[in-house]
Amino acid sequence: MLLSPGGCKMIEFLTRFGAVVFRTVAEGGQKVLADRSGNVLVMFGFLLIPLIGAVGVAVDSSRAYAVRAHLQASLDAAALVGANNLSASNRDAMMQSYFDANWRAGYQGTATPLPLQITADASKGTLDVWTTVDMPTVFMRIFGQNTVNVGAHAGAEKPEEATLEVALALDTTASMSTLIGAQRRVDAAKAAARDFVDIL
Numbered sequence: 001m002l003l004s005p006g007g008c009k010m011i012e013f014l015t016r017f018g019a020v021v022f023r024t025v026a027e028g029g030q031k032v033l034a035d036r037s038g039n040v041l042v043m044f045g046f047l048l049i050p051l052i053g054a055v056g057v058a059v060d061s062s063r064a065y066a067v068r069a070h071l072q073a074s075l076d077a078a079a080l081v082g083a084n085n086l087s088a089s090n091r092d093a094m095m096q097s098y099f100d101a102n103w104r105a106g107y108q109g110t111a112t113p114l115p116l117q118i119t120a121d122a123s124k125g126t127l128d129v130w131t132t133v134d135m136p137t138v139f140m141r142i143f144g145q146n147t148v149n150v151g152a153h154a155g156a157e158k159p160e161e162a163t164l165e166v167a168l169a170l171d172t173t174a175s176m177s178t179l180i181g182a183q184r185r186v187d188a189a190k191a192a193a194r195d196f197v198d199i200l
Contacts, residue, residue, distance in 0.1 A: 056139025060148065067108050067135050067150045074102040075129055075154035078116060082127045083156035092118055095129065109136045110150075125158035168193050 078099040085091050096116050103113065113133040120127040132151040140148075170176075170193065176186035 052139065053143060056137075056142065060137045060140045063108050063138070064135055064148050064150050067110055067133065068152055070104065070107055071113065071131070071133060071150060071152040072154065074099050075116075075131065075152050077102045079127060079129050079154040079156040082118065082120070082129065083125075083158050086120060086122060086125060086127060086158045091120075092116070099131075110134065126155065127157075128153065128155045130154070166197070168196070 078095040081098045082091055082095040085094055088094065095118060099113075099116055105112070111134045113131045116129050116131050118127065118129045130151065130153040132149055134147045135150055136147055137145055140146075170186070170189050172186060176184065176189065178185055180188055
């Protein structure tokens, strides 16, 4: 392959430039290896502080997300039982009982959650409930953040009244005219059918 005079000069320049860069890097590396002044250790010490902070935020944030998920599941159970018993006099106590049954005490070192805050609208058939809990931190306490407050909210609606269609077929043949004690069988069947409808 033939090169023009300009191409030869370019190759020569790149060769010299590469040699200079290599020599500079080599000399700099030798100086760093021979340096005993402790600059690298000091820089590492400064960088270690934000590094620990970043790791701490990541770890404690993941724990807070886990607490919130567990808190949300417990609130969902309480909201559902509250919506199904929207007009019951012991509704709030029932909701708190369901929440306590689903909440794992001391989860991730948490304290006792605050009592449930409940608001309901009977005309709309809606219910809202929320609470918070304090979670102690592991790494962030190094920076003065000893706890993280985690909260969750749940809402539910009262289910619509279900309708059920029932068909009854009564035997009206002559055999139903016989007596059961002092009552005819057909009369007993009618009374039983009325009781069945009342139960439904």
